[in-house]
Amino acid sequence: MFDQLDPDDLRQRPGAKWALADPGVLPAWVADMDFTAPKAVRAAVARHADFGYPLWDERPEQNPLRGAFVARMAARHGVALDAGHVRLFTELNQALQVVLHVATEPGDAVAVHTPTYPPFLESVHGMGRRLVPIPLTDSGAGWTFDADRLAADVVRHGVRALVLVNPHNPTGRVFTRAELTAIAAVAEEHDLVVIADEVHSDLTYDGFTHIPFASLCPHRTVTLYSASKSYNLAGLRCAVAHVGDARVRSGLAKLPPLLLGEVSVLSVLATLAAWQECDDWLFEAKATLARNRALVAGGLPEGVRHHSPEATYLAWLDCRELRLDVDPAAFFLERADVLLSPGPDYGSTGYVRLNFATSGPLVEELLNRMATAVATR
Numbered sequence: 022m023f024d025q026l027d028p029d030d031l032r033q034r035p036g037a038k039w040a041l042a043d044p045g046v047l048p049a050w051v052a053d054m055d056f057t058a059p060k061a062v063r064a065a066v067a068r069h070a071d072f073g074y075p076l077w078d079e080r081p082e083q084n085p086l087r088g089a090f091v092a093r094m095a096a097r098h099g100v101a102l103d104a105g106h107v108r109l110f111t112e113l114n115q116a117l118q119v120v121l122h123v124a125t126e127p128g129d130a131v132a133v134h135t136p137t138y139p140p141f142l143e144s145v146h147g148m149g150r151r152l153v154p155i156p157l158t159d160s161g162a163g164w165t166f167d168a169d170r171l172a173a174d175v176v177r178h179g180v181r182a183l184v185l186v187n188p189h190n191p192t193g194r195v196f197t198r199a200e201l202t203a204i205a206a207v208a209e210e211h212d213l214v215v216i217a218d219e220v221h222s223d224l225t226y227d228g229f230t231h232i233p234f235a236s237l238c239p240h241r242t243v244t245l246y247s248a249s250k251s252y253n254l255a256g257l258r259c260a261v262a263h264v265g266d267a268r269v270r271s272g273l274a275k276l277p278p279l280l281l282g283e284v285s286v287l288s289v290l291a292t293l294a295a296w297q298e299c300d301d302w303l304f305e306a307k308a309t310l311a312r313n314r315a316l317v318a319g320g321l322p323e324g325v326r327h328h329s330p331e332a333t334y335l336a337w338l339d340c341r342e343l344r345l346d347v348d349p350a351a352f353f354l355e356r357a358d359v360l361l362s363p364g365p366d367y368g369s370t371g372y373v374r375l376n377f378a379t380s381g382p383l384v385e386e387l388l389n390r391m392a393t394a395v396a397t398r
């Protein structure tokens with residue numbers, strides 16, 4: 022099921038990943054998987070052909086995802102969250118903007134690791150907040166950041182909020198307890214709201230453990246999560262936020278109630294099915310991704326460097342040694358018919374992001390195309 026993907030079938034899909042790839046081009050850009058969504062999710066959507074208003078429009082406390090999310094966090098990570106502090110959003114990007122809106126003012130400084138998932142970069146800039154980078158630098162052994170510099174920058178720029186993407190997109194880092202503790206100490210000392218995007222946390226590889234930030238700093242953390250990445254359901258538009266910070270909760274309570282819209286019944290049922298019935302699917306998907314991750318590590322073109330991601334199905338590729346005279350994503354599209362995400366979108370020139378959530382044969386095909394393009398340039 023995970024390796025039997027026919028590019029001709031994939032090309033018929035209406036979703037952006039394949040629809041934006043010209044004929045002959047292999048898309049490895051946006052973070053959708055090519056795997057068919059779990060059977061139990063598809064069954065849940067088909068079974069409940071009830072398109073009426075949900076009960077939880079009137080009684081949000083009865084939305085089953087609140088309890089399901091809290092139970093999942095307890096079972097997977099041993100962290101106790103409060104179901105009463107869970108809110109639903111249509112997507113993580115919406116949740117991030119809403120939390121930034123209530124927790125900060127235009128002109129306020131917001132710290133974010135760089136490189137940065139592009140919609141978050143755009144959100145911080147587009148909402149008139151000042152972005153204070155927490156640079157992830159390549160130590161040779163992996164991506165690290167300087168916690169002392171973060172502490173100094175928080176003071177220098179008067180940072181009010183910190184956006185923590187963990188596991189990190191695009192580097193694939195799973196931050197260690199020591200790193201998270203250092204961030205938590207800065208947050209405590211300078212009274213920051215921490216918006217912790219943990220959407221990739223189901224997708225850690227062997228040897229890496231996800232630690233929810235809410236387990237370190239419960240009262241100043243807003244945790245964002247969904248089934249969209251790990252069960253390939255992004256188009257359903259459903260995300261959860263656990264709002265541990267009382268200031269953010271009271272800011273949210275003051276917003277006009279209908280301003281944010283509502284998630285659909287079907288997206289809630291699909292997410293519930295994913296979390297409660299699809300462990301086997303996730304296990305298989307992760308085994309396939311682990312195999313593909315090794316294919317990437319062994320099959321990159323000469324002169325392209327990377328650190329294997331510790332989580333996610335994304336590989337952040339350093340192409341600077343190739344000394345191309347165009348952006349590497351443009352080069353690989355033009356010369357290899359492979360569509361990658363351009364590094365400049367994340368704030369880094371000379372890099373591309375490769376999505377390897379597809380079949381083994383397709384990963385091999387796109388790596389071969391890239392290697393040939395480099396070898397024959």
Ligand SMILES: Cc1ncc(COP(=O)(O)O)c(C=O)c1O
Pocket residue numbers: 052111112113114115138186190218220247249255259260
């Ligand atoms: C770190 C991160 N946050 C948020 C999202 C978007 O999630 P959603 O589409 O559910 O808003 C993505 C998608 O790739 C992501 O990588």
